[in-house]
Amino acid sequence: MSVPKAGFEPLHIKGKTLLPIVQGGMGVGVSAHRLAGTVASLGALGTISSVDLRRHHPDLMAKTAHSRDRALIDAINLEALEREVHAALALSNGKGAVAVNVMRAVSAYADYVRCACEAGAHAVVVGAGLPLDLPELTSEHPNVALIPILSDARGTGLVIKKWMRKHRLPDAVVIENPRYAAGHLGAPTLDGISNPHFAFPEVIEGTLALFKELGLEREKIPIIAAGGIHTHEQVRELIGLGATAVQLGTPFAVTEEGDAHPNFKKVLVEACPDDIVTFMSVAGLPARAVRTPWLADYLDKEAKLQRVAKARKCTVGFDCLQQCGLRDGIAKQGQFCIDQRLAYALAGDVKRGLFFRGSEALPFGKAIRPARELIEYMLTGTVGAQGTDGASDATARFDEAA
Numbered sequence: 001m002s003v004p005k006a007g008f009e010p011l012h013i014k015g016k017t018l019l020p021i022v023q024g025g026m027g028v029g030v031s032a033h034r035l036a037g038t039v040a041s042l043g044a045l046g047t048i049s050s051v052d053l054r055r056h057h058p059d060l061m062a063k064t065a066h067s068r069d070r071a072l073i074d075a076i077n078l079e080a081l082e083r084e085v086h087a088a089l090a091l092s093n094g095k096g097a098v099a100v101n102v103m104r105a106v107s108a109y110a111d112y113v114r115c116a117c118e119a120g121a122h123a124v125v126v127g128a129g130l131p132l133d134l135p136e137l138t139s140e141h142p143n144v145a146l147i148p149i150l151s152d153a154r155g156t157g158l159v160i161k162k163w164m165r166k167h168r169l170p171d172a173v174v175i176e177n178p179r180y181a182a183g184h185l186g187a188p189t190l191d192g193i194s195n196p197h198f199a200f201p202e203v204i205e206g207t208l209a210l211f212k213e214l215g216l217e218r219e220k221i222p223i224i225a226a227g228g229i230h231t232h233e234q235v236r237e238l239i240g241l242g243a244t245a246v247q248l249g250t251p252f253a254v255t256e257e258g259d260a261h262p263n264f265k266k267v268l269v270e271a272c273p274d275d276i277v278t279f280m281s282v283a284g285l286p287a288r289a290v291r292t293p294w295l296a297d298y299l300d301k302e303a304k305l306q307r308v309a310k311a312r313k314c315t316v317g318f319d320c321l322q323q324c325g326l327r328d329g330i331a332k333q334g335q336f337c338i339d340q341r342l343a344y345a346l347a348g349d350v351k352r353g354l355f356f357r358g359s360e361a362l363p364f365g366k367a368i369r370p371a372r373e374l375i376e377y378m379l380t381g382t383v384g385a386q387g388t389d390g391a392s393d394a395t396a397r398f399d400e401a402a
């Protein structure tokens with residue numbers, strides 16, 4: 001049974017006609033083949049996060065569990081990424097599209113990009129830094145769509161102008177608002193997260209003006225808005241402003257098909273507004289997550305840890321980040337091992353994990369529902385026989401607390 005389109009124009013990417021709902025990439029392992037493949041099978045764009053996917057493969061984990069050999073860990077992770085892309089494509093049944101998300105800030109960025117293209121991903125989506133070199137990295141795969149994640153019209157302009165000199169255009173741009181989104185946020189500092197210049201109306205208008213200035217028809221580069229989108233009305237509003245599609249992270253993480261442990265989903269759905277905090281990540285970007293026992297304890301000690309920060313060896317030998325606050329002793333950045341903490345969260349370790357989450361209410365409140373219902377609700381405002389009771393409950397809960 002296909003998902004109703006509810007009168008919205010489709011999202012066209014590299015000749016594919018997709019529903020205008022995108023499932024954002026979520027690491028470590030939160031969006032792997034099951035979630036991305038299911039979303040694609042429904043006719044939308046599903047995204048696998050490329051980071052440290054060996055954690056979904058016990059045989060691959062066994063080969064690296066006690067290893068401090070970065071080359072081996074990278075090779076094993078590339079094998080895991082290839083497996084996950086193949087599995088998602090198989091699950092998609094030839095429908096929708098499967099993307100791979102790669103963070104510009106990770107050490108294996110270029111290898112992950114190449115592996116995603118070779119494995120048959122339809123798109124590569126890059127955030128956490130400006131992917132100025134993406135056209136060269138993917139030049140042998142001209143049919144793979146390239147989608148940068150940006151947060152303002154200035155960054156979008158920088159990427160597009162640089163790519164135009166290389167005779168390439170993005171196939172879409174994700175505009176992610178740091179005020180609401182989960183995980184790493186596209187603002188230079190913690191104080192900058194709520195800067196009104198990131199507001200959707202301003203950024204979408206600025207991006208459309210930029211397209212005009214560069215002589216680009218707006219249909220050429222669809223705008224995908226992301227961050228805090230949890231109601232059908234918001235989808236209508238954003239599309240009215242000039243977006244072609246919306247991207248959701250947190251609401252997809254807690255669907256039945258979300259690839260993380262059930263405890264992970266429980267932590268996200270049960271978090272109240274006061275439990276959701278922002279802080280500096282080791283990657284040098286602000287981040288948003290749930291204040292779980294480990295994060296509360298870390299934040300209490302953060303200032304002290306930053307005072308004594310000094311360069312040291314990577315705690316697990318993986319050297320996952322190009323620049324790591326903990327390993328490189330950068331006092332203004334986070335002082336914890338993000339790979340280890342995200343892996344605990346993926347496995348459902350509530351005490352020790354780091355649980356990324358957006359700031360807003362969830363479409364179905366505390367309910368864990370199939371991805372299909374989420375897409376249907378976002379497109380139509382209703383879901384089958386059960387309606388959207390959860391949605392209004394959740395909105396009320398957050399509005400009261402605001």
Ligand SMILES: Cc1cc2nc3c(=O)[nH]c(=O)nc-3n(C[C@H](O)[C@H](O)[C@H](O)COP(=O)(O)O)c2cc1C
Nearest residue numbers: 024025026027127181182183227228248249250358
């Ligand atoms: C658990 C989790 C992990 C995430 N990890 C990544 C990531 O690895 N790379 C990335 O570009 N975005 C990541 N995101 C951001 C999402 O892709 C999405 O753009 C964002 O969550 C949208 O905001 P929302 O959660 O309010 O819908 C993550 C989000 C969550 C909830």
Ligand code: SF4
Nearest residue numbers: 314319320324337338
């Ligand atoms: S210490 Fe830093 S570079 Fe090493 S695995 Fe942890 S987060 Fe990555």
